Amino acid sequence: MPALPRIAVILAGGEGRRLWPASTPQRPKQFLRLFGGRTLLEATWERARAVPGIRDVWVVTGAPYAGLTRQVLPGLAAEHLVIEPSGKNTAPALALVAGHVARRYGDAAVLVLPADHYVPDVRAFAEAADRALDAAATTEGLVTFGIEPTRPETQYGYIELDQRAAPPGVPIATRAAGVAGPAAVPVRRFVEKPGPEQAAAFLASGRYLWNSGMFAWRNTVFCAELERVAPDLGRLAARVAAGEPRPAWEADWQALPSISVDYAVLERARRILCIRAGFAWDDLGSWLAVDRHGMRDEHGNVVLGTAPAVVQGSSGVTVLTEELPAVVMGVRDLVLAATRDGVLVAGKDSIEGLRQALGILERKLQELARGGAGMQAPAAAAAGREPR
Incomplete structure (x- = not known):
């Protein structure tokens, strides 16, 4: 049996609201240059291309970000950029890509990578991805990366x-049709965002890994699971695979729920395997994640961005400034982010409430735009300026 082609798919359609005001709907987080001078999308592209045997890299994103994606990734082939008709989360996005992959290759070993992860050791990542793709090619399972x-x-x-x-470092051989595959471990279940006590128990048990949101599977296996557990998604993939033009299947797309691939497919799939990733990883989904990986001074302060910033008499402060210079004095354990889209000042122990606060701010801005009587612009009214 000839070896399956190896394909990487980068998910690059999110808005990254918990990194406001650096990340906005006009320029979401995958286009930010947080570390090393490259955008997060560029770093993911380079990781994907470092995996042994990768033949093509595909990117799926929304129409508003197609131009930015082409600008950031000039090496991306036009036919490998998949445009979502609207934002629908990861399950519909991956069903759409699965249809394109089926039409282009028949079958393939597919590596799925979100565009907003922090993975500093590219060599270790490539080794783990190689193992995951081997497991995907030699079993009938969907493979996830556990951290x-x-x-x-x-x-x-x-x-x-x-x-x-097996405990960490001890491989378990998975078998398909009597052929030994690479190290992988069967998954018993997924658990979403536990409370503090449960998370501490998970850590102590040694049986739980973080769900990274990175996957590997044979495209035909994934499509079969779509047909079994999510027929609407399976029908979309099949119509795209058959070569139907977008107007023919777009109504199906718009009728789909916005749902993650974890909820729609993986939690109901027949066979899920996990490899222990063996590399440092983080999901850059919040300011606390950015704070964990920024370069610190002797007082634990992290300064990022393109504009000058001075931090004096402060500790544990994370500052990002763009276009606006900043002076920070005599504070501790704060996040300060200032861009032309807004200003954020938050204690690190309160930053998880940012999404809710943004909802309130957006309602105030909408009222202001409608000419609400007696209203004054909120402190962060810069968020209402014209997009870049």
Whole structure:
């Protein structure tokens, strides 16, 4: 049997609201240059291309970001840029890509990578991705990357490994049709964002890994699971695979719920396997994640951005400034982000409430735009300026 082509798919359609005001609907987080002078999307592209045997890299994103994607990734082939008709989360996006992959290759070993992850060790990542793609090609399972937890994190999902799983560093051979595959462990269940006590118990047990949101599978296996557990998604993939033009299937797309691939498919799939990733990883979904990986001074302060910033008499402060210079004095454990789209000042112990606060701000801006009587512009009214 000839080897399956290896394809990487980068998910690059999110808005990244928890990194406001640096990340906005006009320029979401995958286009930010947070570390090393490259955008997060560029860094993901380079990781994907470092995986042994990768033939093509595909990117799926929304129409508003197609131009930015082409600008950031000039090496991306036009036929490998998949445009979502509207934002629908990861399950519809991956069903759409699965249809394109089926039409182009027949079958392929597919590596799925979100565009907003922090993975500093590209070599270790490439080795793990190689193992995951081997497991995907030699089994009938969907393969997920599990990350060894380093703290009782309550903002990540967890993977519970099968009780028979080997301890870290001890491989388990999966078998398909009597052929030994690479190290992989059966998954017992997924657990979403536990409370503090449960997260601490998960960490102590050694049976739980963080769910990274990175996957590998054979495209035909994934499409079969779509047809079994999410027929509407399976029908979309089949119509795209058959070569139907977008106007023919767009009504199906618009009728789909906005749902993650974890909820729609993985939690109901027949066979899920997990590899222990073996590399440092983080989801850059919040300011606390950015703070964890920024370069610190002797007082634990992190300064990012393109505009000058002075931090004096302060500790544990994360500052990002664009276009606006900033002076920060005599404070501790704060996040300060200032861009032309707004200003954020928040204690690190309060930053998880940012999404709710943004909802309030947006309602105020809408009222202001309608000419609300007696209203004054909110402090962060810069968020209402024209997009870049």
